Amino acid sequence: MKKVTINSVASYAGVSKKTVSRVLNNEPNVSDATREKVLKVFKELDYTPNPIARGLAQNRSFIIGCIYDNPSKSYITRVQTGALAACQGNNYNLLIHPCDLRGDALISNIEHLLHSSRLDGLVLTPPFSDFKVLVDFLKRKKIPYARVASAVLEDDSISVRSNDEQGAFEITEHLIKLGHKAIAFIKGHPDHSATEQRFKGYRRALSTHGIEFNERLVEEGNFSYHSGVDSARSILDLTPRPTAVFASNDYMAAAVLKLATQRQLKVPNDISIAGFDNAPIARHIWPGLTTIAQPVEEMTKQAVTKLIEHIGDPQEQPYQVTLEARLITRESTAQVK
Amino acid sequence: MKKVTINSVASYAGVSKKTVSRVLNNEPNVSDATREKVLKVFKELDYTPNPIARGLAQNRSFIIGCIYDNPSKSYITRVQTGALAACQGNNYNLLIHPCDLRGDALISNIEHLLHSSRLDGLVLTPPFSDFKVLVDFLKRKKIPYARVASAVLEDDSISVRSNDEQGAFEITEHLIKLGHKAIAFIKGHPDHSATEQRFKGYRRALSTHGIEFNERLVEEGNFSYHSGVDSARSILDLTPRPTAVFASNDYMAAAVLKLATQRQLKVPNDISIAGFDNAPIARHIWPGLTTIAQPVEEMTKQAVTKLIEHIGDPQEQPYQVTLEARLITRESTAQVK
């Protein structure tokens, strides 16, 4: 396989390489005849421009970085799927970069990443989406970025989220309509803005339906399965035991289910359990978890698509969208007895 | 932030850029004094070489591609973790590229990927690790590659695997020692070489312990949760019902567990269930699954590390390693009654 460069194309087509470059980039000021001719040579020689050389000349890498620090692997997988879908159509690549939110070295870590890989932009996934220190840093350095699933919509950035508060409201209301009054709640990781949003939705549903909020029914989790086990223990030990548990994600809900089952409780007859996210595990266990389906892939895909547009044309408008979350009822919730 | 290039370093240190380049690449023939001086300037100016420029000059991209077509997301996640660990220390990046094994366009898809992204090498994960068409193509094109979890060790390539056959043998033997004689088996995806290996281990354990192999106890799955449900249905409908089921991965085992539980069977009292891989789900459900822990991260890390070495020095020896798989017993298997 001999290499086909812009020079071979140029000499073969009998034009200068600058003209080939013009055709490549759809620039104006090329006659139709010349453009046709060059395009034909592209096909004949099966020419693909070298992204590295382009990158060097334009100081671009055609790579988007995706940074994350998330205990939920399935969430990350879904984020990647969405991001890849956006990259593939645009000749962009996706570089994945796990890192510590809490580490003091975070900023210098990111700085090194940007510097050494010359990323064109960054996708911020929770909990980075609302991490002010980082966002401010990127703004100051003028690094293009897009935020996925952040709580707040700013005016001047790309941000795609889903309505966590409303989702939590709906699933709590679902439990209330099944007759539940004592509904325990397991919070997510304090660094994630979704944690606060979901909690708000839970409280709004309670107050909408005239149920008094009870502090003792709330446990602090961190989205990990393990934290769900700890929270579940506290909740199941309460007397009287709540008739329902709403965990801020499916992993923690699965942990509640596991512990309840270990303790010979029947789900949903003895206790109803609801989760959030519609992670694969929600349908891999018995009983299947009632949960809220978040369009994670779609959110990320839109965010990355807009990010790439923005990189190509920095004048591009900001983009602020909220997608809908959807209630999915399965076997883990039932009428209270 | 002003840009620090090799030129600034060179003029600041009072040497030519070639000398700076020599220091950068640890080349010989630089006096200690000069080397020290340049290294000091690196620090003072906080210089990081531009990988794009290096890539252009050396016709390298410093990117490893990881291709996969795997229903098990958690497997992919683990592969990524291992690959990233190897990349990070070596200033390499990881590009992830899902694609269809069965598509006729596979080769041209990969060809385009290689051509347009100038990948330095490829990590082949199952089922690509043993996909002859692709391996032959890469060999012919002289693209460096490493295989993870392939069934066969070749002489001239980088390949890191774990002992699937032995793992399957051990877990089957574990069941046999618990008194099980009618042990159903669910096969994996026919494209994956692990499928055959695990089946072999199962049969070897049976014959070692003088148990006759029974074709009717074997179901065809494909590693997906869904296929596990179908297989589970057939198995649980058998009369007499087997006292144990060994599924070729944890997702399918989880499906068996779910269906058995739905049918009011007690696991492990009424039926024992064993899986393979030690996926997260194995410990997220109740009862936890007895399974075989494969060092997926470690396999991938070693494979990628060797791949990067090989790229840097094509004379590098081939590398053929088999890591050990380990039996993990949880609550899903018990003495037969």
Added chain:
DNA sequence: TTCAACCCTGACACCGGTGTCATAATGTGA
């Protein structure tokens, strides 16, 4: 002392594209 061998160093071309600017070709209005 002499000369080859070796070590260090820098000048320069090159990787494969893009940006800038000059120039040739064409079009337009008076």
Added chain:
DNA sequence: TCACATTATGACACCGGTGTCAGGGTTGAA
């Protein structure tokens, strides 16, 4: 028909590194 604007094209430098090679300085053996 001429002056001037506009379009099409190419020459050339440049992005930030690396490869090649030549030349000056040392060293060691003859």
